Amino acid sequence: MSDDRRLDVLRAIVQDYVATREPVGSRVLVERHSLGVSPATIRNDMAALEEHGFIAQPHTSAGRVPTDKGYRAFVDQISTIKPLSAAEKRAIQVLLDDAVDLDDVVERTVRLLAQLTHQVAVVQYPSLRRSALRHLELVPLSPQRLLVVIITDAGRVEQRTVETAAEIDPGVVAELRARLNVVCAGRRLSMITGPLSELPQQFPPTHRALVEAVSGELTDTLRMESEERIVMAGTANLARSDIDFTRTIGPVLEALEEQVVLLNLFSEMEDDAVAVRIGAENHHEGLVEASIVASAYGGDSTSEGVARLGVLGPTRMDYPGTMAAVRAVARYLSRILAG
Template sequence: MSEDRRLHVLQAIVKDYVETREPVGSRVLVERHALDVSPATIRNDMAALEEQGYIAQPHTSAGRIPTDKGYRLFVDQIDTVKPLSPAERRAIQNLLEDAVDLDDVVDRTVRLLAQLTHQVAVVQYPSLSRTALRHLELVPLSPHRLLVVIITDAGRVEQRTVETAAEVDQAVVAELRARLNVVCAGRRVEALTQPLADLAAEFAPAHRPLVEAVAAELLQTLRQETQERIVMAGTANLARSDVDFPRTIGPVLEALEEQVVLLRLFAEMEEDPIAVRIGSENHHEGLTEASIVASAYGARPPGIARLGVLGPTRMDYPGAIGAVRAVARYLSRILGG
């Protein structure tokens, strides 16, 4: 029974500290949370929690605050996340459904997530290496120029032009378009090299230069556009949380500027549908006082990319987890449509 009560005490300390930013004392816990025991009993529980490393006393005569270990136990014991309100759910749906293209979707998503959580929002852009091709379109622009339109299953659109020595034959273009879609639809970049190399042999020798040129342009585009990148919003929210970074907020901002840091953290979270990394768990010096909540998005497991929020360890974890999960689901639905 005492272990259950100590867990409740820890949960109460986390909730109060997240809300007030003030160390929490035993008498306040009894008054706010109806624990049905005396302050002396709570003090004993707090002493045990402190000895186990779940809470700490920032200075003499102060109450207690959670440690990274305490936040971890709190997060691991969350059985229900904070649901979004009907108004918030409608706002997500309406905002994302009105987007005109993938760039607009990503931009709207990252701004929305920052507004919902009041943290720094991060969305990993779906690179072509993580997506499959949905459709290829060939559009003759002139007798010697052809537009190649690449559409991925994430809604990403790339356009390239191909110059041809011979005059573009409309019938050949139509046949090539059909065969390219048979070969490429549903496949990822790494699975396309050989099928595209073999495609020219299916055409008459006079038309093979056009087929080879289109295939070469397609492969070059896919290889060039595989670089991972992220989009961020809400960095100003960190400035309002500067008291949550006892040393300085500078290292956190520097880590955010190095996209490779966040991309590496996202990669480490790929096995978890909803991942939470707290303080020192981030294995980066600049983020030892920060927490990250992230989720995959995309119709196919394990997703085509990730999104999440970053903020101080004194974070509303149930709220952040609920918002990240909901936005990821809506985004997956939009891109899957």
């Protein structure tokens, strides 16, 4: 749609409909917005927008409502995302700065995002496969038991126990710890399986069983699939939006219960700073009347994020405000994990 004036009309319709839940007529547009044209011109523009599928007329109203195509055109023309207010930024900082560990950070983040957007908030745990190792620690627990601690750059900590038949030599443990951190620190987990497989040959035969056991435990941990999980908050917000669904919210709630659905949607979303999927773009029957606004977090300017967070709600959503909140929370969470 190249006509700037019609885009202004569409923008006004979206803003009014999101604010009021009422179909928008030409008279309302004239009264509320300074569009600089006559009511007749606005009616002609609305007719053109309807003809091209950007707005539609409900059966019970003379006004118009945006379609998925209309929302998409509205979102695509948002060139700059308005920053959050100083009070909102302080709320993010105060809540997240007091977190004590990764689990606490994720729980606080998802509650905060639900409060800021009044939608269902979803936070994916940092992916072990997309993280880089910050440090590996080996802690002897007994003469034949060794604790392996894996610390990632996303703040994730995994612990595994290795048992050996022979007594563990503290000197070998110290050397193995040093070599592991040289090989692994700062690398993505997917890039260290090769070096790990070569590590046993760097030790005398009498100590290779221990090295192989530790390397094998690390490799098995990195191959785990169970770490892909999400946390949600604000489902009650969806219930309060029941009027926005022409059917029921049942299919949406069912989709939310299937974590694999949201994980797949997150994996399919673009790598933009803030990605938006509207209605049928979600490619899931239960979400054809819902929108998802998401962003990656935990990465830097040279790499993709380690996971995603976002919100899900009806297509009648405050897209600018929601996009601003998602972007701000993702950025702050990234800074916390980096620190």
